[in-house]
Amino acid sequence: MATQYYVGKRLSFDGQLCTVRYIGDVKGTKGEWLGVEWDDPARGKHSGEHAGIRYFQCLRDNTTAGSFIRPNRKSDTPRSFVEALKAKYASEDFEDPNVEIVFTTQPGDNARIRAEPLSKPKQSIRISGKEVEEVGFDKIRKQLAALSELKIVILDGFCMERPIARRNEGTDSWPIGLSDIKDASPKVIELDLSRNLFEEWREIASICEQLTNLRSLRVDGTRFRDTSLTVTEIARANAAFAHIKYLKLEDTLLPWEDMTRITQLFSDLTTFVASSNLYASLPSMHTPNPTIVDLSLEDNLFSTLTSLEPLTRLLNLRRLVLKSNKISAIGSTDSEPDPVFPLSLTEVDFSYNEIADWSFIDALQHTFPGLTSLRISHNPLFKSLQAPDGKAMTAEDGYVVVLARLANLKTLNFSNVLPKERLDAESYYLSLIAKEVSFAPDSDEERILKTHPRWKELCEEYGEPAIQRSSSQINPNSLAARLIRLELYQVGGKRVKIEIPKSATAYTLLGIVSQNFQIKPRACKMVWETGEWMPVASEDIYDDGEASETSLSEKNDESPAFSKVSREVVIIPGTRGVGTWIEGNEAVIRIEAR
Structure with missing residues (x-):
């Protein structure tokens, strides 16, 4: 077995990323195999189990993300940061009538780029005797080729790795004084390192350490085997990430404990995205960086709000995105206390969840006391609404009722709430409550009104609506x-x-x-x-055939x-x-x- 393979090693085959999970024999076959988990679960053949024997466990349960491949299969060649930068932004030839780009390499793979004027300008291009000007793509390539001026760098899926920064026995940090990235592109403000071959978080820190202007960092879709840092590395990482305000770690499948530890390295972090990481519950003892203002946990597996309890301690949180989860209730049991999020949290996105009960909407005023902006569309609650008289209600009618049930809303589904809209919504809601009571027996009135917490408040504001009951009245939902x-x-x-x-x-x-x-x-x-x-x-015709003096329109x-x-x-x-x-x-x- 070749010694270059180990559990946790990142590989790429034909542009498909994977992680080595097993090295050894497979029963019923000859020779050794690499058991790998593909980043794309649709790429694999099994879940790490073969012929009834479990060889490894995939991070995504119940998926077919696993495969067995031979160690001698040729993998894609890894790139350094500078090599990926050149491949992305300076790989195509271009022409400039007066300038040529010269690449030079310094010891330590520190690439330098300079533009040198030619001693004699090239002659202009003529077609049919007319001089023409080079425009379009050549002009764009010239701009991109000036790597030292780049401020936004996107190196998503370029097979990058940085082995020089990985942990070595006998050292407490990655090498000091590296300047390869700073020399190539020192002005980067936004950096995307997603879907590459990085294995340790220190590789990311050693890159960011050289980019003093960096404000935004994305490292989506990377399977890190080690996110721990030594004391020395933590100090260097704090300095490397000191000015970054935006961090995105989508689809990394990192445990929540590792996520929170990483966010603590960013002293100025305000926006954090941890979508698509299969989280169903957040361990109570692990709280992310309290500086976070905007947090996205979209496309996870949360089913209740109590599973988000650690977030109640983020006192600066203003926006929380929970889109595309499985949320259907506040708590999992009646005995479980409802979470109360800080007053600073004013905007929440619950779209594309499994909310099917009005009691969830009513509870939001207690759970989110500062809530003023809500997105609640695309939930089962709005798919089969019925008015108390049995008539079908549209989703728009349902949103009107949401507005009336939540007194402090100023924005609903991205639309600002005007005073006239609130007046109409609350009046309509009152009429619905009155109809519901009128169709029910007298003995059910108290129970029904308890399901509408704003009943008394709205009656004081608009007056109590008349409730008319009839002995012949029938329940509109009955046969x-x-x-x-x-x-x-x-x-x-x-x-x-x-x-x-x-x-x-x-x-x-x-x-x-x-x-x-x-x-x-x-x-x-x-x-x-x-x-x-x-x-x-x-x-009215007289005998002489003339019409009466009074016209029909006046009668x-x-x-x-x-x-x-x-x-x-x-x-x-x-x-x-x-x-x-x-x-x-x-x-x-x-x-x-x-």
Whole structure:
């Protein structure tokens, strides 16, 4: 077995990153194997188990991220930081009429770049006798080639490693006085080192140590085997990260303990992103850097807010992103105290979770006492809303109710809340509560009002709405609410009373009528007698044929020139539901033979 392999070593094959998890024999085969876990779980074949034998454990449980490969398989060639920088920003040829770029290498792989003017300017390019100017991509390449002027450097997926900074026996830190990165690109402000072959956090620290202007650092998708530092290295790392305000460690799968230890090295950190790290709960004893103002834990596995208890100690936290988790409740048990986040936390994102209960919305005022900005869209709660009278409500109606339930909201789903919108929302919410009470028995009123914590407050603000109960009132969510009672009759003939679903088609009703009255369907006419009277103007004509002096437009319902007739609706056979023809739950239908 080649000695260059060890558990935790980072490798790349055809651009696919992996980590060595096992070295040795595999039962039923000859020779030695490397058991690797691919960064992309879809790339592997198994979970580290083969023929019933567990050889290694993948960081992602229940996935097929593992594979066995031979040690002699050729891997992608690793690059240093400077090599990756050149490959990304100075790899293409370019032409400048007066300047050529010269690369020189100093001892220690300290690359220097200089632009030297030519002794004689190149002649201009002519086409058909006309002089042309080089523009476009050549101009861009010239700018990128000036590595020493780069301020934003993105080296995502360039097979970088920095073995010179890895831990060596007998030393308490990586080498002092390295200047390779500072010499190549000293002005970097934003740096992305994601998805590379780094194995130890000290490799990252040794790079940042040379970039005194660095303010933003991304190291996503890297599987570190060691994030510990010696006392000497901690002091150097503190200085290296002293001015960085933005740190992103997405999809590293680092334990939360390691994450919090890393954040403590950044004395000026304000924004921290730890998305897609499979966190289901945060250990209470590990709190991230208290300087953090903006924290993103998007796309993890949290199901309750109590699993985020360590964050309640971040007294400077103002924004918390919990998008795309599995959050459905405040706590896991009734006996568990609800967490209370600091007053400084004003903005929370709960979109794309599993919130399905209004009690969760009501509890937010207690759990987040400083909450003024909320994103709550794309949750099950808003997919099948019903008003107390049984009518369907849209997601927008649901957001209006959220606004009314949370008194301090100033922004909802990225939209500012205007005073008129709050007035309308709270008035609408009050009417919904009144309807809910009116459809319930008197004995349920107290229980219902307890589910609406703002009831008394809103009644004091707008006045208590009238609650009208009727002995004949039925629960809109019951089976009875979905039926319609019909009285069918023929003039001078029999009368039949039936109950059918409102969704039954007019064709179905016609069949029932035909069967009960012995009338062929094609010869049957169904007329709904609405019981309403409508005025109809009569033509008041004198004997001489002239119209009366009073025009029809000036007459009212009480004028002798108006008569009243019963409003009737002919139900036409078809696939339209009976409930769409008839208003209410009862109706009288006259049957006529054509």
